[in-house]
Amino acid sequence: MPLLTELSLGDDWIDPDDVPRSVITYGFVSRDFVGIELEPHRHAKSQIMLVQRGALSCEVEGGLWVVPPRSAVWIPGGTLHSIRMTGALEGYNAFIAPDMDARLPAACCAVAVTPLLRELLLRTANLPLFYEEGGANSRLMAVLLDELAVAKVEDLHLPMPTDPRLRKIIDLMMASPADRGTLDAWADKAGLSARTLGRLISRETGMSFGRWRQQLGVILAVKWLAGGASIQQVAADLGYESVPSFVTMFRKVLGTSPGRYMAERHSGRP
Structure with missing residues (x-):
């Protein structure tokens, strides 16, 4: 299971853009992320961050999003963004090739997470980093994209001048x-x-x-x-x-x- 902690962001870290899979999911967990901020950066792949415990905020040019438990933030591929984490944090991070599904949001937004979407993220995070494509794995990822495409957008956005x-x-x-x-x-x-x-x-x-x-x-x-x-x-x-x-x-x-x-x-x- 690809699991990120505050101790695994060094030599062991593999950039999701370098993983030859259209969809890849990481779990992340930390006992204390107080004051930790990821400086502005971008990924070629789009990103969905689900928070199970704790909270995080995401800022892009023109907007700030806060993500409480059971919610997620969607960040389209190529978007410059920074992340600030608060307290003990646990959740899941899926990276998706930008050409995978035209139904996915074109702009950054916070989305409500259904129990099915949450379970799909948990299940796919248990796949090996370089999982075998085709068959059950591909069908699982297809259902994940279907559920993400119909996720309800939440009003947790603050426009930033x-x-x-x-x-x-x-x-x-x-x-x-x-x-x-x-x-x-x-x-x-x-x-x-x-x-x-x-x-x-x-x-x-x-x-x-x-x-x-x-x-x-x-x-x-x-x-x-x-x-x-x-x-x-x-x-x-x-x-x-x-x-x-x-x-x-x-x-x-x-x-x-x-x-x-x-x-x-x-x-x-x-």
């Missing part, structure tokens, strides 16, 4: 998410008018300032909850005066309460 003036503000907001400053206050920090800041954010992200900050809160909440933080702690760290107001915001965006959202992922429900 590229304008340096905006990126400076965004970095400050992400470093101090409890700061509930107004649009005018944040504009002052960047030396911009509130109107200019609002226009730039809308142009670069497709969202209003308030909507973008709300989505940032959801993304951070999912990441922290997956890392073991309590709902009370997350609400406080995001600057909410009460837990109910945070829960209302979370439910508005993701359609369920934070407690139920995480419980469903740990229970294995789709």
Whole structure:
């Protein structure tokens, strides 16, 4: 079984692009990935990363995705991306030749993982690295691609601006998410008018300032909850005066309460 750990990314590592198979799956596990970040890189093959335990975030130009347990991130081949890992992490990584299936997403996205897709990733990760093609193995990979092609896209995406003036503000907001400053206050920090800041954010992200900050809160909440933080702690760290107001915001965006959202992922429900 190709198994990646924090100790196996050196001489033992074989780049998936160098493995002559159209689809290859790795398992990955670590007791402590706190603060570990994979610098921007790309693969010729497309990639699906399923998180079983812990959480990770993936950033590409123009977007940030957070992946909680029972979810996955899809990264098309050739996409420059960086990965940040949080806490004890366990999951599966499948690399797929970009010409294998035209039904697969053309852009990076987070997807919900059905029990069948999860079991297929587990099963294919138990194949030898240079597994024999044809017969049962090829049929197994075909079913994996079928299930991936119909996976539901999740709203765990945060559009990221590229304008340096905006990126400076965004970095400050992400470093101090409890700061509930107004649009005018944040504009002052960047030396911009509130109107200019609002226009730039809308142009670069497709969202209003308030909507973008709300989505940032959801993304951070999912990441922290997956890392073991309590709902009370997350609400406080995001600057909410009460837990109910945070829960209302979370439910508005993701359609369920934070407690139920995480419980469903740990229970294995789709």
